[in-house]
Amino acid sequence: MPSSIAKPFAALALSAALISIVLVALGASPIGVFAALGEGAFGNWNACVDTIVKSCPLIFTGLAVSIAFSGALWNIGADGQLTIGAIAAGAIGTHLGDLPHSIAVAIVLAAGAIGGAVWGGIAGWLRARRDVNEVISTIMLNFVAVQMLSWMVHGPLMEPSRAYPTSSPIAFAAQLEFYFPPSRFNLGMLLAVVLAVACYMLLFNTSAGFELRAMGRNRRAATFYGIRIPALTVWVMALSGALAGLGGAVQVSAISHRLYEKLSPGWGFEAIAVALVARLNPIAVIPAALLFGALDNGSQAMQRTQGISPELVQVIQALVILIILAFDTPAWTGLRENIFGAAGDDASAVPPVAETPDA
């Protein structure tokens, strides 16, 4: 475990080195830029909380992607599932003014989870019953979800004055409060952490999680030993969608309080990077999401003080992913074994299957 988590951070350092080269070539000071980035992300209490706020939807969607990918279900649709969850939360949230706070919040979050579950479940059902590749179906459902949100805020859910393409704010009772105003710290982050632990336990401490992982590693063998692949596919996709949808509901309930177009800046896609950096380990999704949240948050300060475009942050993110994936090659494993010996973690000490002596 430690080496599998250390690796991504080594990749991060390497990509920082590469970025420095780019910055020097652009005539900027790498130290100044990274200092600004760090300052913007973690410079003071509010910056830290903002980093966490920005990471929050990435944790939910990162967990969604990790769970689905663990079962070799390539859910590219966390963005759509999050959007549907947000729509469900935003639509129901305006009608809960008369309910006690805790019940109203519970209903809003449940609505988001159910909405996401339905959206993910559709893709799962298509895969299980009609053999539709989930990559295609989830991408298509993303388009549908985004357009549905656009139509909602221009049509049925548009605020009463009809001046802006947004929905009415959800009832105060349905809003997650900030614990330390003016910072935006809220219950959603705790929920994200609890869910990360729950997802980890599901994957590694339950029979159902074992079936999910077995399906992910070898679908044929899983079939032979009586794991019901079609049912499991639908459930996993629905659970994945529910996690993403919950992320959308938390965003509406705690931060935006209303719906508007392009609610998600692409969290569901960034989530794929988060999940890969975390190597699909739900616990590791938390630091991975924080890393991406910090990069997002710090980029604004970087832009202000150093005149570097926030697009560069996306370049950094892309480099981190590329380098982490490059670190995964047998060549790297071989190099590491030569330097540190083969006794590291036992999974990597095993020769690749093709090289196993006499079958």
Place this chain on the structure above:
Amino acid sequence: MLRAIAITKRFGRTLALDGVDFEARPGEIHALVGENGAGKTTLMNVLAGSLAPDHGEALLDDHRLQAGSPRAALKAGIAAVHQSPMLFERMTWEENLALGGFDTGGELLDLVAVAARARALAAKLGFELPPAGATVENRSVAERVRLEVLRALSFNPRVLILDEPTSVLAPSELRAFLDLLRNLRTEGRIVVLITHKLAEAIAVADRITVLRRGRVVARTTPAETSEEKLAGLMIGEIVVQPDAAAMQLRAGDPVLRVENLTLDDRTGRRVLDGLSFRVGAGEIVGIAGVDGNGQTELVELLAGVRSPSDGKMTSGGAVAVIPQNRDLDGLILDMRLWENLILARPLREQVTSHGWLNTSRAIELGRELIERFRIRAPGPETIAGALSGGNRQRLEVARAIASRPRVIVAHNICRGLDLAATAEVHRRILEFAASGGAVLLISSDLDELLAICGRLLIISRGKIRETSPDERDPERLGLLMTGARD
């Protein structure tokens, strides 16, 4: 001349080859024999360039072969047929062969010409090819090996190295295949035949090299040796084959009943045609047949992976299935040994309460079974892919028996296993039957079936027939397997 000089290769803590010298001369068939894990395949991979040795070098006619480059080896004229066929699963067999020498290398890929050339060569060998345009993924192991042999031959190689090619061939194909090897020899080519079938090595080889635990322990010729001597050299001890007759198995009440079982594939082709048979408690029933006659589908039906078009199966208890393709269907190679064990539902239920998996109990179960079934592995946390073929098979047998089923359905369980491992697996199966279990053993290996089965059925083109005791003769059964009628 093909030479390997002082080859050493280490995998992690395992020394696979320890200073091995090997040479094969033009115009000879050179058999390379040894137990599982002796280093035969590793040596072949070094010679064929797919593996770079830690020390030593390979030479062809005194030209040094570039280590670790299959392309260079192929260019020098060395073609290899691997034991686990290396084919592109989702491509058609014609496309797979197009990567070989059947393609004339023009601007356009002419699959029709490739198929025609392949058919011509296949006809010469008596090989049966899959239907036109069939993808590899649903073909049997034997069909895959045949495709690889064809691909290797299409390069017109000077050196042909074959890793256990004959274990999957039908008796009728075997004769033509061995004739082909002899033809290659007369043409002055070098044939290296890796095998653990000692009779075959003695019948066809000019010289024999014996490997044991990564070292050459003997170089000999068929005239100077015998099967017994070779077996002794390979193992370093005598293997006692289990004696089925001594166990006095007696068939009890039927446990597995199959009635009028029929299966049509998606294209409407009848794959299984009204199979009816019974297997009693304490009985081992064998189904003999050339691979690709419906066995895989029968196993899938019995495993519940697919449903029959007609007919029914009933069993008086749990059925444990050991599928033939252990790496694809049986095991999850990148999961741990204990995780592979609990893939079987009964074992998983043993270590689960209210949906929670008790990992430490599962690991403990893994440790017990490693001990009980003598699986050679560092521990239950070992990744299954790190085990040798024989130990992977022990793992599958352990899993099946530990699940305490009433019926075990086993398909080609000893394919690619050496004498000691085969004896061990057979002993376990016999013990299971002696304790009242019903066994259905589906195999293309007649020796295996004759050794441990009470009753023998023959499957051919999706139909099954019972054999009478006076038909229990390899020649006669071989004819029946290939579909000859009286």
